[in-house]
Amino acid sequence: MLDVCRVLKSAVAPKPGELTPLITPWGEQLDRAHPLPEHPRPTLVRDRWASLNGPWEYAFATLDHAERDRTLTAREATETVRTARMPHAFDGTITVPFSPEAPLSGVGRVLSPRELLWYRRSFEMPALSSHERLIVHFEAVDWICALFVNGRLAATHQGGYLPFSLDITPFLAGADTDIELALCVYDPSDAGTQPRGKQRLESNGIWYTPQSGIWQSVWYEVVPDAYVASLTLDGAADGTLRIDALICDPDARLDDDSQLVVSVSDHTGTAVARGILALVRTDRTHDAWEVHGNILVERPHLWRPDDPYLYDVRAALIPKADEAPVDSASSYCGLRSVEIRRDREGIPRFFLNGEPLFLKGVLDQGYWPDGLMTAPSDAALVHDIEQLKDAGFNMLRKHIKVEVARWYYHCDRIGMLVWQDAVSGGSSYSPWYSSRRPTLFSASWGAFRDDTPRHRRALAADDEEYRTEWRETCTGMVNLLAGHPSIVTWVLFNEGWGQFDANKAAEQVHQLDPSRPIDAVSGWYDQHCGDYLSHHNYFRPLTVGRDRHALQGYAADRGCRAFVISEFGGWTQRIEGHAATASSYGYGNFGAVDAWREAVHQTLAQAEALAPRGLAGYVYTQLSDVEGELNGILTYDRRVNKLLG
Secondary structure, eight states: OOOHHHHHHHHSOOOOOSOOOOOOHHHHTOOTTSOSOSOSOTTSBOSSEEEOOEEEEEEEEEOOHHHHTSOOOHHHHHHHHHHOOOOSSOOEEEEETSOTTSGGGTOOOOOOTTEEEEEEEEEEOOOOOTTEEEEEEESOEESEEEEEETTEEEEEEEOSSSOEEEEOGGGOTTOOSEEEEEEEEEOOGGGSOSOOTTBOSSOBTTBBOOOOEEOSOEEEEEEESSEEEEEEEEEOTTSEEEEEEEEEOTTOOOOTTOEEEEEEEOTTSOEEEEEEEEOEEOSSOTTEEEEEEEEEOSSOOOOBTTBOOOEEEEEEEESSTTSOOSEEEEEEEOBOOEEEEEOTTSOEEEEETTEEOOEEEEEEOOOBTTTBTSOSOHHHHHHHHHHHHHTTOOEEEEOSOOOOHHHHHHHHHHTOEEEEEOOOOOSOOOHIIIIIHHHHOGGGGGSOOSSSHHHHHHTTOOOHHHHHHHHHHHHHHHHHHTTOTTEEEEEEEETTTTOOOHHHHHHHHHHHOTTSOEEEEEESOOOSOSSEEEEEESSSOOOOOOOTTTTSGGGGGTSOOEEEEEEEEOOBOOOTTSOSOSSOBSSOBOSSHHHHHHHHHHHHHHHHTTGGGTEEEEEEEOSBOBTTBOOOSBOTTSOOBTTTO
8 A cells, every 4th residue: 555644754855055165085085186095996907007197277157149059969079179268277187087066076066957068187208119108098077078288179079877988198299298178068967867866956866966077087098009999808607708909909909810919817817717818800990999709717616795806807919920929918707697597496596606696786876965976086986885784784876977988897796786877868847747756656667658759758758868878878888897797787777767778778688798687677667578567666666567468568478577676765864964965855754763774674564574575685775865856765965874863
């Protein structure tokens, strides 16, 4: 039965007003000259690199009159940033990689949809031989940007959650000792339709402060004139290591006899596998090669949460047999299998390495009071993972956000399973279709198509430009993260936000990555596809849903779908001195933390009691408080674990 009182209490989120400043322990210790100094890409590491995080100049610039009255399309925005004139004077200094909206940036100002955001900094040119090149990496910039090198337009990029890199060597001719980078950014936040996750210009309730511009690390590395640009190592439980790599060869140094040699070692340094893989010309550009192949690790030591075993990997690019490598980089891999299949009683379960595993998950928004979507330090990322693992959870659902690469690395080495969400977007969400209708009428959850023009409009997915970028971002996310053993499920759509064509999307992701299950629709508006029947349940007694469509459509390929409660709980408890707002938003309030703690434990126990009846796992809401949403296990500033006191 629907808990009407609880529904009414959560129906209207109070306006948070001005947020109370909070700072994490790591934010207090931040070195603004050298923030986040760790290597940003643990899956492909070379020795010659340097961080460009730290002080940059910044400026806000108002759009021209003709562009101020509406939100720009992606094409218009790209043309605007690439032709914009750099300001004659800058407003001050910003600490990169924190966005200007984040307190740790030193700016504390929201970028308007009617403005551009400029960055500029110079750095000393590293020594380059005639056979070396300089690559600049931006791990994430929200949303459309243009990069200028020494005053010349070098590249444009669209997409707020995926990294991009540029070989800036051609722009260094005539440079003295310094290189100047300038970046122009346009980001309309939720005034546009692009994938943006939980960001909203008017934050309240489950929608949080937006952020713009650079929000992940910027760095450079010196590479040879033929080099490994990307490397994905996806290991299976039978010891098969799938290798996919992209090789850049701008000076045409390689030919059909060139090879990529991949060596795998255990924790003692003993070699356990070696493969020599051929290069194949890519059809994307004339100066790139691809590598696709498998090698076998005999007697594999499997990765699992209680034993997150990782192998060391070395990849060497050989121009011709018996020649010295022109490039060499280090990485790592884990070997394990994940699937959905029936257990001995015929119940669909999540299986890890051939054994059923009950998923005990927590929703992880990845927001911080001082850094917003940017964690204040590497240690802060580790803290969240370890706190939840110590509390008995084995999975984090990274919610509507592609996290920094080091977060996945820490999940790999610590042993935390990850459900990875695609980033939602679309036009303004209808409260009726995204919340009220499914809350009041659970019968609608499996009876609302997402592939008709009328229903696409209802689900805020009627903009073709948005749908195209969502597909591209989802594909980029899967390709980027496929090598992490901790990631065990892709989650495509959440609560109807910008949902469209879930059947097609699930099939496309399955083709990209057949090794992982897919939660195609989390919450409601199930399209009878993917590997899970995935419900959100905040207002009704917890029950096990029955999948009447397990043998229809995409699910027929697997034969069954496991039932999961992919969000529930959300009990609210405000901790004085550690809350960003005076008001509380969540699903239920308690007068004392002891009562809250008892309710949380009781709710978790009720969920686990459903395992024999067919529940394959759950996701409790949530890891931490976020702004006015005070239903976290940890406080927003991460100083109090409410479960421990």
